[in-house]
Amino acid sequence: MNALLRTEEVSKAFGGVQALSDASLEVAPGRITGLIGPNGSGKTTLFNVITGYERADSGHVYLDGKAITNFRPARVFGLGIGRTFQLTRIFPSLTVIENMLIAGHLKHRSRNPLAVSGGAAARHHAMGLLEFTGIAGHAGALAGTLSYGQRKLLELAYVLVADPDVVLLDEPAGGVNPSLINHIGDRIRELNAAGKTFLIVEHNMDFVMGLCHDITVLDSGTVVATGPPEQIRANPRVLDAYLGSETDDND
């Protein structure tokens, strides 16, 4: 199987803390891959290494067979990996539609430096995505006035603007209410049905098990299991390392 996104023995230490040690992960094209593990197991660090926000001490990251290890975030983004952040990173003093336009600014550029940002095509595209995620009604509002759940939806919409090949979602269901969790899950399924590849970090087990085709389990920076949800659920090592040892997994 040819992985679209692959990490090969990635290691990363912060001072004396080994956040990742030889973490290898594969994300197959057209599938939804879950990345789970206890708090502090290195999930977000692995996201950061893949997307260039942290430098790996050793190991490699490949996108479609090409090494992208330690590329700058902008370059990784330009190559087709979009991501969201655990604590959303939207631009609070820009409006929702402006957030969308800044995320798509590389695609729609004009020769005239003073042309109004985002032509008709860019705005139409952005509005379509806002309707898709369900926050089109807030297009003119300042992003900073959105609720936490709406920010999650905005981040999902704006990571899609540039039409990345792989979408990395860091806790898309974290801290949002159950009906919205279902809403987000449905959107992801719909995008996936249209061919989009996902890698998702999530603590909500029902969400992950119901959504993902493949799951990779991290524990103390090392991959301890990989497989389909039913296998992971039954894997004693996973139960031991993660599910069994931790009852309160909503940080």
Next chain:
Amino acid sequence: MIASKVTATQVTAPRLRPAQLSRAGAIVAVLAALVAFPLVITNPAITNYGVLTLIFVAAAASWNIFSGYSGYISLGHAVFFGSGAYFTGIATKDWNLSGSAVFALLPLAGLVGAVLAVPFGLVALRVRRHTFVVITIAVFFVFQLMAYNLQSLTGGTSGLLGPTINFSPATFNNPFYYIALIIAVIVVALSFLIRRSRFGLQLRAIRDDEDRAAGLGVKVMPVKLSAFVISAVPTAMVGGLLWYYLGLIDPSSGFDPLFDVAVVLMAFLGGLGTVTGPVLGALLIEPARLYFQQQTTYIYLILYGALFLVVILVLPRGIIPTAAERISGWRARRKGSTGQVAASPAPAGPDAVTDRASEPA
């Protein structure tokens, strides 16, 4: 795929015409009033207020193009102001210029500002927030010291005297007024165009979260530096204009820390990062400063400090954004029952989200 979800949206349709028309009408009316001002009110004591106020309108609006949009608060724009003034003074002396010919130096003064802004920006823009502010202050003092010490060039403490200007005393202020007006109008128009452009959007994204903007492919250094250079040009030009108008420049008035304090205060009072805010701030503050300075020399300094406190405590976002919020809130309440604002797709859509309130830190 997602396109199939797109229903017709009216975002791209032209906005309400009456609103646009009345805005255009208001702009024409204000411009006409500004052009007519020195012709109607010919008292030089009053038109003097007009000249100095317009100079500060241009300075505050150009400062805002960089600092207001990018969030990098520069306290070093007096470097451009003073350098523009000294360049105009030195060139006037060396090239024996007089009368209206001196005005032709102003574009060159702007160029001097731009040339200085490149190395200044390359150094200062490597750091952020407070560190950036401190570096701009440091560069400012370097320039002030140079003005004191490069005596052959700057005349040292005694400064540079302008040539005698033989304009008719009755209309002496008018050429200065109109040139200041032209610069101010161009800067405000440029500020408006930049704010709604892709470049302006990138600047404002940098203000909110520079690293995230960089991660989305915004070339942050070129964008910041361009804005810094653009904002230096008119600042240097009005510096040159002020020197010629006053007929004297020395290190303490050319490189004056109070210039930056005034410009920052104007932008904060009116609304940092808005097009009209710094203009409004300058229109309110500069005439008041001149008035108080004529009454008791230094009382305006105390008032500057007091006003700064009031703005930070009561109006932290400035007059324009606060007023805009009040008005739109009032409009929304008036609509209230008739039209729901939100369009939520699912029965329990995102609008129903009432969970954990936003983020820590």
